[in-house]
Amino acid sequence: EAGVTQFPSHSVIEKGQTVTLRCDPISGHDNLYWYRRVMGKEIKFLLHFVKESKQDESGMPNNRFLAERTGGTYSTLKVQPAELEDSGVYFCASKIYSGNTIYFGEGSWLTVV
Amino acid sequence: GENVEQHPSTLSVQEGDSAVIKCTYSDSASNYFPWYKQELGKGPQLIIDIRSNVGEKKDQRIAVTLNKTAKHFSLHITETQPEDSAVYFCASHSGGGADGLTFGKGTHLIIQP
Numbered sequence: 001e002a003g004v005t006q007f008p009s010h011s012v013i014e015k016g017q018t019v020t021l022r023c024d025p026i027s028g029h030d031n032l033y034w035y036r037r038v039m040g041k042e043i044k045f046l047l048h049f050v051k052e053s054k055q056d057e058s059g060m061p062n063n064r065f066l067a068e069r070t071g072g073t074y075s076t077l078k079v080q081p082a083e084l085e086d087s088g089v090y091f092c093a094s095k096i097y098s099g100n101t102i103y104f105g106e107g108s109w110l111t112v113v
Numbered sequence: 114g115e116n117v118e119q120h121p122s123t124l125s126v127q128e129g130d131s132a133v134i135k136c137t138y139s140d141s142a143s144n145y146f147p148w149y150k151q152e153l154g155k156g157p158q159l160i161i162d163i164r165s166n167v168g169e170k171k172d173q174r175i176a177v178t179l180n181k182t183a184k185h186f187s188l189h190i191t192e193t194q195p196e197d198s199a200v201y202f203c204a205s206h207s208g209g210g211a212d213g214l215t216f217g218k219g220t221h222l223i224i225q226p
Contacts, residue, residue, distance in 0.1 A: 035213070035214075042216045056213065059213060102214065104149070104158070106154070107155075
């Protein structure tokens with residue numbers, strides 16, 4: 001069974017540009033999460049989808065970040081316009097509705113220059 | 114909101130010795146405490162977890178203990194091996210509030226041959 005997959009694995013963009021990260025959760029997992037780790041800091045929660053609905057987006061840093069999960073399958077996280085402080089690793093994770101275990105993808109490493 | 118402190122930030126042990134990583138949390142409503150291992154270039158992988166109604170859980174060389182009164186939990190790795198070298202993250206999930214996990218800052222475990 002495929003795990004959580006993320007694309008792209010690495011991205012280097014200039015300040016002011018737009019980047020869209022994609023996450024495909026494990027098949028059948030209704031819960032989808034986005035997390036971020038900036039250099040040297042802890043992994044921080046960004047938001048949580050249950051199917052296509054945003055359950056909790058309290059961790060989203062500002063309105064330059066937009067997450068969608070149309071159809072309740074894959075999700076995208078768009079950063080527009082990107083700033084230097086957005087550099088870091090963006091992790092997607094998913095969980096089956098009734099379970100505790102949250103499975104993480106390998107991350108999308110974003111560098112804004 | 115929840116705050117998770119993790120110590121030490123770096124831990125170096127001789128192969129075959131034990132390693133202990135400690136975390137404290139602030140929200141008494143937290144009820145689920147997973148530990149993740151992150152190897153270089155990969156995403157966090159769940160290695161063991163514990164719920165608040167259990168004081169200790171063991172899986173082969175790995176064990177986790179939880180002290181609800183003191184609000185701290187620890188990861189114990191016995192008979193360490195080179196492949197145990199990685200960054201380890203503790204996390205907590207609150208029974209209320211934000212849906213996501215709150216992570217510690219991570220411990221870089223180095224196993225010396």
